[in-house]
Amino acid sequence: MADKVSFIKQVTKALGRTKITRPKDNYDTAIFEDRNLARANAAQAVADANSMAANLIDQMVQSADDAGWKVHRADNYEESAELIVGICKDHNAKSVLRSAHSVLTDIPIDRALAASGTVLEVTEHSSQSSNRHIEKSKAAAFNADVGITGVDYAIAETGTVVLHPRAGVSRLVSLAPPTHIAVLRPGDVLASLDELFAIQRDDFLNGKLQGSMNLISGPSKTADIEGTTVTGIHGPLEVHLIVIENNKY
Amino acid sequence: MKPLTINFRSKAAQTIGDEQVQNSLEHVYTGFYQGRINAAADTPNWEELRTKGKAIKDHTIAHLDHYLDMFSEKVEQSGGTVFFADNAEEARQYITELAKDRDIETVIKSKSMVSEEMSLAENMNDSGFETIETDLGEYIIQLAGETPYHLIAPAVHKSRKDVAELLDKDFEDGDRVPDATELTMLAREQLRDVFARADMSVTGVNFAVAESGSITLVTNEGNGRMSTSVPRIHVAVMGMEKIVPSIQDLSTMLRILIRSATGQRISTYVTMVNGPKTPDEEEGPDEFHVVIMNNGRLKLLKDPLLRESLNCIRCGACLNACPVYRKVGGHAYGWVYPGPIGAIVTPVITGLKDATNLPAASSLCGACHEACPVKINIPRMLLELRHKTAEGLSDPDERTSKFVERAIWKTWRIGMMGRGRFDWGARLAYLFMRPFSINGWIRKAPPPISGWTVSRDFPLIAGRSLKSRLNHRHKKEI
Numbered sequence: 001m002a003d004k005v006s007f008i009k010q011v012t013k014a015l016g017r018t019k020i021t022r023p024k025d026n027y028d029t030a031i032f033e034d035r036n037l038a039r040a041n042a043a044q045a046v047a048d049a050n051s052m053a054a055n056l057i058d059q060m061v062q063s064a065d066d067a068g069w070k071v072h073r074a075d076n077y078e079e080s081a082e083l084i085v086g087i088c089k090d091h092n093a094k095s096v097l098r099s100a101h102s103v104l105t106d107i108p109i110d111r112a113l114a115a116s117g118t119v120l121e122v123t124e125h126s127s128q129s130s131n132r133h134i135e136k137s138k139a140a141a142f143n144a145d146v147g148i149t150g151v152d153y154a155i156a157e158t159g160t161v162v163l164h165p166r167a168g169v170s171r172l173v174s175l176a177p178p179t180h181i182a183v184l185r186p187g188d189v190l191a192s193l194d195e196l197f198a199i200q201r202d203d204f205l206n207g208k209l210q211g212s213m214n215l216i217s218g219p220s221k222t223a224d225i226e227g228t229t230v231t232g233i234h235g236p237l238e239v240h241l242i243v244i245e246n247n248k249y
Numbered sequence: 250m251k252p253l254t255i256n257f258r259s260k261a262a263q264t265i266g267d268e269q270v271q272n273s274l275e276h277v278y279t280g281f282y283q284g285r286i287n288a289a290a291d292t293p294n295w296e297e298l299r300t301k302g303k304a305i306k307d308h309t310i311a312h313l314d315h316y317l318d319m320f321s322e323k324v325e326q327s328g329g330t331v332f333f334a335d336n337a338e339e340a341r342q343y344i345t346e347l348a349k350d351r352d353i354e355t356v357i358k359s360k361s362m363v364s365e366e367m368s369l370a371e372n373m374n375d376s377g378f379e380t381i382e383t384d385l386g387e388y389i390i391q392l393a394g395e396t397p398y399h400l401i402a403p404a405v406h407k408s409r410k411d412v413a414e415l416l417d418k419d420f421e422d423g424d425r426v427p428d429a430t431e432l433t434m435l436a437r438e439q440l441r442d443v444f445a446r447a448d449m450s451v452t453g454v455n456f457a458v459a460e461s462g463s464i465t466l467v468t469n470e471g472n473g474r475m476s477t478s479v480p481r482i483h484v485a486v487m488g489m490e491k492i493v494p495s496i497q498d499l500s501t502m503l504r505i506l507i508r509s510a511t512g513q514r515i516s517t518y519v520t521m522v523n524g525p526k527t528p529d530e531e532e533g534p535d536e537f538h539v540v541i542m543n544n545g546r547l548k549l550l551k552d553p554l555l556r557e558s559l560n561c562i563r564c565g566a567c568l569n570a571c572p573v574y575r576k577v578g579g580h581a582y583g584w585v586y587p588g589p590i591g592a593i594v595t596p597v598i599t600g601l602k603d604a605t606n607l608p609a610a611s612s613l614c615g616a617c618h619e620a621c622p623v624k625i626n627i628p629r630m631l632l633e634l635r636h637k638t639a640e641g642l643s644d645p646d647e648r649t650s651k652f653v654e655r656a657i658w659k660t661w662r663i664g665m666m667g668r669g670r671f672d673w674g675a676r677l678a679y680l681f682m683r684p685f686s687i688n689g690w691i692r693k694a695p696p697p698i699s700g701w702t703v704s705r706d707f708p709l710i711a712g713r714s715l716k717s718r719l720n721h722r723h724k725k726e727i
Binding site: 002003004007008010011012014015017020021022023033038063066067068134137138139141142157158159160165166167170171172175192193194196197198200201204209210211212213214215216217218219220221222223224225226227228230232233234235 | 273276279280308311312313314315317318321331333334335339383384385386389402403404405407408409412428429430432433434436437440441444445460461469470471472474475477478479489495496497499500503504511514515516517518519520521522523524525526527529530531532533541543547550551
């Protein structure tokens, strides 16, 4: 069995050296960017997301559509609530799970769904941690009809919704139910993957990197049978993106 | 996985003669190959991204010891466990022991070529753990008891009817063949139950980030996400070359990987795992293990002329571009990695002696080099391997060139060293070859050069050189 030290020693030897040498700092890869530059990049990314929000939302809508999201534009919170209720009704959804994202309590979606008449149960999914809850929480996710989340970021380049699993934002809420609805607001949209990973790196350098991150770009799909693209294999069959254009009721 | 590289010729001939598989292989071209071309055209700074991707990989491999050290330290700092495996056997043992120790019943596997090196699913099933491939293509292949045909499309050679027979026990010859959607939904149903009860997952790694000890997974189906959401233990297996230095390198690498693989701007899911689940989370693995495997990769690293092959990010673009792969198919290559990159990696890892046909199965057209997102010069290395096998450079016992062949080439070299010798040699060759030719072509050469004409004709050398013909005409004109 190889222990770490002897394994790495073999690698060093194969590279024709006798001990590990630190790389010189003149390469084009980001690891040699200093902390200040990473901070500046991240701050710029967040500033751009706000100052160019309208423009980025337009780009996002286009690329999300390309990626297979069903995109709905809502002028305000009230309109977004109507859209979400409409989607749940279309699917005859009885059980709806949602994340704890503030946009969903701002809408407020629970009240709108309760008034819909079809939805029997709206649950904020996985907000507390205890071993007793795990099996229950998994079963709830696999049995739910619709999962609703906000977004932690969105990416205009690729039509991507970014979610960091954490308390109140469970891993399965956007994955296990056959329909996923994501709701985004102005300021959520970053220009490209560069901005997202600049922010991640800054978070890392500040000791704030989240436990994990999911980039979601459209419905689950496969082309493993005769190269034919089929939507919906292990994840949601249908994904909706609700774009709230104004932070108002 | 036991290498069967020695069967290259017979397997290739079998595939070329199989009309259905030839049709299926067309998808590789119409789907993936065209997809990549369109995606590259759609990306304004595509060449710049390729250059950057190459720089990132060149740099990482040149300092692999440093980054492996950093990566493993960071994984452990964030609560994960790292196991270094010298070979497939050790890696397999570690994972099996772990499953035993934690009373595991059901293991879900995401697509991972490294796990194919270990024949992991097969072995874990034999050890009594229900182990199920969850990538649809891999699931089909597992049901068929075969090995993957392509790096990213494992079941590309299977027809809908083949798949129906595998997925549906009641399917009989003559029944209506379900369409791709119906078949996919059938698999969805079968695998949902498996996901819900899985208590351990094994995934591959697309990129491992040294500075943060993170791993990233790229999938379209969502099985990678299931693997990191449902089971209590997540094991990620990787070849030791899979590292990038920094989180910020991911934006470049993900772009070139995905666009080169399927032509998508991004795959449906990209998951970044920075450790086991956090204390405030309900779902997610309590344990996160990373298995880093050598399994012959040191041989590639040691050789400065072959080291570049470790830059590979397993996108499959070279397979899709290769006119040979698209005819002989994935199984001809006889081990885990098919196609042009497989023709380099496979012989070095499993032994050149049985695999001499792999680097030879190329017209050196360069399409793979052109397609590679990190600009790996595959044709150069194929030539290098041909040189090595012919001369027995890595092992004198493996020298494949025969005495006669070497003598012919030595004579050729002498003949090419002066105009007079060349003319004399060409004349001699012409006189020697003429009796075997018909209308200027030799269809069947006599020994010892009969090998040349097995699959191609040889043109008869001209009776007079161009120079002498021109001289002659010149004189006439005056």
